[in-house]
Amino acid sequence: MGFSRSQICQNDKQMTAKQAQQQLIQDKSKLIPMSETYPYKLCRLSKPKDNSLEKPWYVEFYVWDATKQKLHRKRYVLSDDTAKAREIEAAKLIKQTNQQLIAGAVINPVQKKQIGPIQPETPLLEAIAFFLKYIKGSKKPRTYETYKSDLQKLTDYLTTTNQTNLTLGTFTFNHAQAYIDYLIIDQQLKNLRINNLKATNSAFFGFYQKRKTINENPFKGIDNLDVQASKHKSYTNQEALAIKNYCLEHDPRLWLAISFVYYGFIRAGYELRSLTIGNLFEKTILIEGQNSKSGDSEHVMIPAALEKIIQQYKLRDYPKHYYILGTDGPSETMVDKNHWYRRHVKALEATKLTGLNHDFYAWKHTGVIALWFATKEIELIRSQCRHKDIATTLLYLRDLGIYFDYTLINKFPEL
Template sequence: MTIAIDIKPNIILCSPQLPFDVNRKSLLEGFVFFKEAYYSSIEKGTQKGYNSLFKALFEWFEIKQERDGKDWLNLIFSSFSVHDANAFFDYLKNEKKVKYKKIEKIGVSNKTFNNYLTYFITFYNFFIDRSLLPVNQNPLARFSKKNTESNQHTPFTNKQIQLIKQRMLDTKAYQLLTFVQFLYYTFARPGKEVRLLQVKDLRAKTIFFPSSRAKNATGDHVAIPPELEIIIQENNYREYPPHYYIFTLKGKPGPTPVGINYFSKQHRNILLAVGITEPEYDMYGYKHTGNINLYHATKDIKAVQRQNRHKTSAQTDTYLRKLGLLMDEDPIINFPKFGGEELESKKPVPLNEELAFQQ
């Protein structure tokens, strides 16, 4: 049994089928136990995040072992203290060498720091939830996250989208145009959800994203807006074999989907051609623009919630606020006067921009 990082041969690995003794097994053995029991329930991208954390911790153990001679690689699980946890996260911010766009620097970003912290806390909660570790023995319980920018993917304005659409038409990037319109109308993710969309996922009035590809591993439907239905019918997508992928190298449904970076490279060239050079603009921006336009058109948070597949309206409310919506809207200003007379003040005028891609 192995973990995604190279663990030294002298570390005895445990079997996930046996009870895990935190007072006898090492912390690195705990990662193996966790991996075998937990990884099947999370996405591959999240698995990579955990593996990155485990690798960083392993590297830190090796450095510590060279410095003080202590057998850190076989450190007993329950012996990993708050002091050790602080030292590890200090190492991440102040010593660890990282590469970003081929440039080496010292210290992980605040976002990576926060991700590692979340992964580590979840790792400890895994053992606590199974009564393998006392609740008061989580060394990360009082750790705080670093400040980060709340929104990395900037929404496109409708004017920007008009320029992008025209450039795609001029360069005959028809499949790319269809792809980003699916992002805009479905609020889905480009990498796993829309890129791997299959004919069988296109239902009569909805698109189904199966749990194997959906965020949070929960399969669910989104509605097909009228403009998207026109696109589907014009391309006769439902006429192809059910197992065919919508987006392929041939530009029509087929048995093999395009690669993970196929559209992103084309899209970046389109953006540069229309003068959009900032790195925060990417294909996730269409989802945000779609949300903004749907909310402005309907003022219906429930509709936005359903299309986003959010479990709660509070989640949708938070998301819309991050997009700059709901900030100046206070329904109480429209409270009728005593006696039923109309207020002299008028309701805020909603934005009247036409929805992008409207034909």
């Protein structure tokens, strides 16, 4: 079945192979400067079965339209005088085009706006973008991640309620209260989560208030919601064994993650995800300040049981920049912030331990309790927890239900 010239060129003007190459090079030079891989479909040569020159020959492929956010079909007509020449030109065009598609070529690239000085009349979304750039360059990575996630929630709300035209100066106390109401009534978020979102938004507007860009912080004056204190409940020996057996059979990588939290008292969040092979020393693990809660770089000791696991996984054989708990094993890619929590939930469900106030973070508490009863060495606990002083450690142990026997003082021998 043949194609008319109008059918072939329905998406693009007819052009020779040479013109096609030049056109795609122009597209390539307008790549959006983002480290993402865009969808595409590689080139294919379409020609008559009998190699007739009277019927159309063309190279077809699909390239990402950055403006319309969808794939766009392109067809380049081959118009050389012989079948052999067309095949040669097609081969060159396919090779060069495929290389450019794989490298990230797009059409109709979105022109990013240059963010200038923020003023009260600056669109609120633009003010958020500037604030996040500032935080990314001045704060720890996990702080940036939190602000980005929380402010995305506000952005989604503004989009849903058709309020994206609000400016930094026109967002008032009433807007802020309406947003909190939305989180309570429509989103039905927990009070603690809402309080955290309010704190982030208050920090955002406070940033511009300190710069005297706006006069008032619209979130100031909104009270925090009541939060019932809840503690991460540690695991009993029987519960820990049940999860261990599940992990060793179904998810060994989860048990590796649990082991670093349990033995190293490493916080089950950004601290854990950011650990690299280079952080493993002969006897200790380095927790880098940029990734820790305190902001200080500190070492924790590697117990013999954890060292055995490290050697079992041959972790020290990987490149030093690889994340220990990366995607599908040590890799250059850090997992997302909820990755291990999601996998842990599956383990809790499989072992029927849901609804008992257990979570992934509780493995740190379980480890602290185990080390205390095995050693009763308060300084060892303090050091491994990276507490600044013994008083902090004593309060921490008390929160875990560990109390000291003050009657021991009565064993003081008489003089």
